[in-house]
Amino acid sequence: xxxxxxxxxxxxxxxxxxxxxxxxxxxxxxxxxxxxxxxxxxxxxxxxxxxxxxxxxxxxxxxxxxxxxxxxxxxxxxxxxxxxxxxxxxxxxxxxxxxxxxxxxxxxxxxxxxxxxxxxxxxxxxxxxxxxxxxxxxxxxxxxxxxxxxxxxxxxxxxxxxxxxxxxxxxxxxxxxxxxxxxxxxxxxxxxxxxxxxxxxxxxxxxxxxxxxxxxxxxxxxxxxxxxxxxxxxxxxxxxxxxxxxxxxxxxxxxxxxxxxxxxxxxxxxxxxxxxxxxxxxxxxxxxxxxxxxxxxxxxxxxxxxxxxx
Amino acid sequence: xxxxxxxxxxxxxxxxxxxxxxxxxxxxxxxxxxxxxxxxxxxxxxxxxxxxxxxxxxxxxxxxxxxxxxxxxxxxxxxxxxxxxxxxxxxxxxxxxxxxxxxxxxxxxxxxxxxxxxxxxxxxxxxxxxxxxxxxxxxxxxxxxxxxxxxxxxxxxxxxxxxxxxxxxxxxxxxxxxxxxxxxxxxxxxxxxxxxxxxxxxxxxxxxxxxxxxxxxxxxxxxxxxxxxxxxxxxxxxxxxxxxxxxxxxxxxxxxxxxxxxxxxxxxxxxxxxxxxxxxxxxxxxxxxxxxxxxxxxxxxxxxxxxxxxxxxxxxxxxxxxxxxxxxxxxxxxxxxxxxxxxxx
Numbered sequence: 001x002x003x004x005x006x007x008x009x010x011x012x013x014x015x016x017x018x019x020x021x022x023x024x025x026x027x028x029x030x031x032x033x034x035x036x037x038x039x040x041x042x043x044x045x046x047x048x049x050x051x052x053x054x055x056x057x058x059x060x061x062x063x064x065x066x067x068x069x070x071x072x073x074x075x076x077x078x079x080x081x082x083x084x085x086x087x088x089x090x091x092x093x094x095x096x097x098x099x100x101x102x103x104x105x106x107x108x109x110x111x112x113x114x115x116x117x118x119x120x121x122x123x124x125x126x127x128x129x130x131x132x133x134x135x136x137x138x139x140x141x142x143x144x145x146x147x148x149x150x151x152x153x154x155x156x157x158x159x160x161x162x163x164x165x166x167x168x169x170x171x172x173x174x175x176x177x178x179x180x181x182x183x184x185x186x187x188x189x190x191x192x193x194x195x196x197x198x199x200x201x202x203x204x205x206x207x208x209x210x211x212x213x214x215x216x217x218x219x220x221x222x223x224x225x226x227x228x229x230x231x232x233x234x235x236x237x238x239x240x241x242x243x244x245x246x247x248x249x250x251x252x253x254x255x256x257x258x259x260x261x262x263x264x265x266x267x268x269x270x271x272x273x274x275x276x277x278x279x280x281x282x283x284x285x286x287x288x289x290x291x292x293x294x295x296x297x298x299x300x301x302x303x304x305x306x307x308x309x310x
Numbered sequence: 311x312x313x314x315x316x317x318x319x320x321x322x323x324x325x326x327x328x329x330x331x332x333x334x335x336x337x338x339x340x341x342x343x344x345x346x347x348x349x350x351x352x353x354x355x356x357x358x359x360x361x362x363x364x365x366x367x368x369x370x371x372x373x374x375x376x377x378x379x380x381x382x383x384x385x386x387x388x389x390x391x392x393x394x395x396x397x398x399x400x401x402x403x404x405x406x407x408x409x410x411x412x413x414x415x416x417x418x419x420x421x422x423x424x425x426x427x428x429x430x431x432x433x434x435x436x437x438x439x440x441x442x443x444x445x446x447x448x449x450x451x452x453x454x455x456x457x458x459x460x461x462x463x464x465x466x467x468x469x470x471x472x473x474x475x476x477x478x479x480x481x482x483x484x485x486x487x488x489x490x491x492x493x494x495x496x497x498x499x500x501x502x503x504x505x506x507x508x509x510x511x512x513x514x515x516x517x518x519x520x521x522x523x524x525x526x527x528x529x530x531x532x533x534x535x536x537x538x539x540x541x542x543x544x545x546x547x548x549x550x551x552x553x554x555x556x557x558x559x560x561x562x563x564x565x566x567x568x569x570x571x572x573x574x575x576x577x578x579x580x581x582x583x584x585x586x587x588x589x590x591x592x593x594x595x596x597x598x599x600x601x602x603x604x605x606x607x608x609x610x611x612x613x614x615x616x617x618x619x620x621x622x623x624x625x626x627x628x629x630x631x632x633x634x635x636x637x638x639x640x641x642x643x644x645x646x647x648x649x650x651x652x653x654x655x
Binding site for chain 2: 077
């Protein structure tokens with residue numbers, strides 16, 4: 001846990017419910033200054049509700065929130081000047097050009113870069129006079145981040161910054177985030193892409209149903225998974241759970257449709273044994289794949305569901 | 311170093327750019343009122359009034375009555391049988407039916423002014439044909455002065471209606487659209503002052519109001535010789551206060567709406583009574599006295615009455631004070647309530 005005086009964002013006992021859904025159910029988080037912190041979880045986990053409460057946009061039912069050591073209740077205007085926000089689904093005005101949009105947002109802040117310089121940094125200078133409505137998804141998202149950066153913020157809040165973007169646009173956006181981080185900025189982002197979280201974040205909080213289920217650096221989190229490798233296979237006919245549990249070094253297994261997924265200590269030990277078990281049953285192997293464990297596997301092992309479709 | 315303008319200026323510019331880049335908006339604000347003025351102006355241009363169609367019931371006296379009535383400059387008689395007469399009267403194809411034996415019987419709807427006129431005219435024509443002598447011979451003076459023609463009534467009404475429409479739609483569409491796109495939410499996530507956003511709506515509205523008013527007034531002046539007889543300063547003050555009142559109403563109806571459909575319905579609900587009652591195309595003097603105070607309290611009535619007073623009767627600022635007070639009250643009330651209940655997310 002980082003030192004209190006060094007916190008960019010913190011919340012304790014955060015709760016929020018809509019009608020009968022508990023969107024956030026007693027969440028404690030703290031983000032250090034200069035850190036890139038990720039909220040990872042499936043759709044509906046309460047990520048957006050959490051980040052919007054921290055951004056001072058959604059009222060909370062219970063809990064304490066501090067941003068840069070201040071509260072939204074007392075210092076809203078000052079805080080607004082010091083943070084940059086990209087919401088999940090904002091559509092900026094289609095009829096304005098890129099530079100007009102950015103100049104408008106610049107006028108709200110006391111300090112900040114020249115809009116033209118920022119456009120150059122984000123490789124949007126060629127689209128300077130294009131209407132926002134004519135931009136591609138990736139360009140729109142970069143403009144949204146530009147609007148978040150135009151006030152020279154201490155903290156950048158990004159809600160699902162790359163959802164729906166093509167791979168190249170994602171890389172461009174990751175690059176923008178990394179540069180802001182390298183310049184000493186703090187970032188709080190939500191995502192349901194584990195690769196994004198692993199790549200960008202110093203620390204990650206995995207949330208599900210409004211609860212924190214795991215917290216740590218990507219390396220620490222993967223280490224929490226009791227086995228470093230994953231085997232996925234299908235066979236015809238398929239094997240019983242008892243056959244799979246008998247494999248040496250098998251730490252657990254889950255079945256999805258026809259496929260079995262095993263978490264194992266060692267591929268060199270487990271794969272031959274598994275082949276033997278299939279033979280012994282008189283079954284045939286249909287598919288087989290192996291990989292080193294990821295955050296996705298951690299989520300699956302903790303909840304029995306996948307991030308994408310949970 | 312980048313020069314930053316104040317947020318109000320930037321927001322106003324943004325609003326004006328958005329508006330001018332919307333071709334449909336240009337049509338409804340600038341072209342439509344001119345087309346309306348043009349078509350109505352020509353429809354009601356000065357010409358001898360149409361003759362009133364009347365029927366003469368077929369019978370022994372029909373022929374001579376028809377001949378007598380035909381001499382009247384305002385009647386257009388034709389001979390009809392009983393069955394035709396009934397239908398024609400009911401459908402308004404004739405305003406009056408002349409029936410009866412030796413003494414004529416006039417059958418007509420007493421609530422129709424043209425029918426009452428036709429009755430007097432027809433009676434005069436038949437009496438004269440039967441040998442009545444006029445006691446004296448009266449002459450006529452026809453009035454068609456500037457300021458008393460129908461077009462003089464119509465142009466201020468159209469201007470008022472246009473200021474209402476553009477004021478309400480201009481704000482309502484833009485606010486609800488921004489809310490639907492979550493742009494309002496994005497804006498309140500910046501240090502922007504909420505007051506500035508709403509002020510920018512007023513300022514951009516006033517910018518277009520000037521253009522709109524100049525276009526309509528110039529058109530009325532060039533094409534129909536309808537001018538502003540009163541002082542231009544009084545006229546300008548009136549247009550600005552009227553414009554702000556309707557911007558306030560637009561703000562109020564869009565303060566909570568989440569969809570364009572909802573705000574359209576609300577805007578129509580608000581404007582419909584004023585289109586009908588506020589004297590755009592015809593005077594509201596015909597409405598019962600009991601409801602006239604309510605009609606006069608409507609912002610469009612106040613604006614239309616005052617516009618006519620200033621444009622046609624050269625009224626002073628003091629003499630349109632009651633109308634200005636009504637408009638100012640609407641402006642203040644709607645802004646205060648609108649701001650209070652405004653939904654930013």
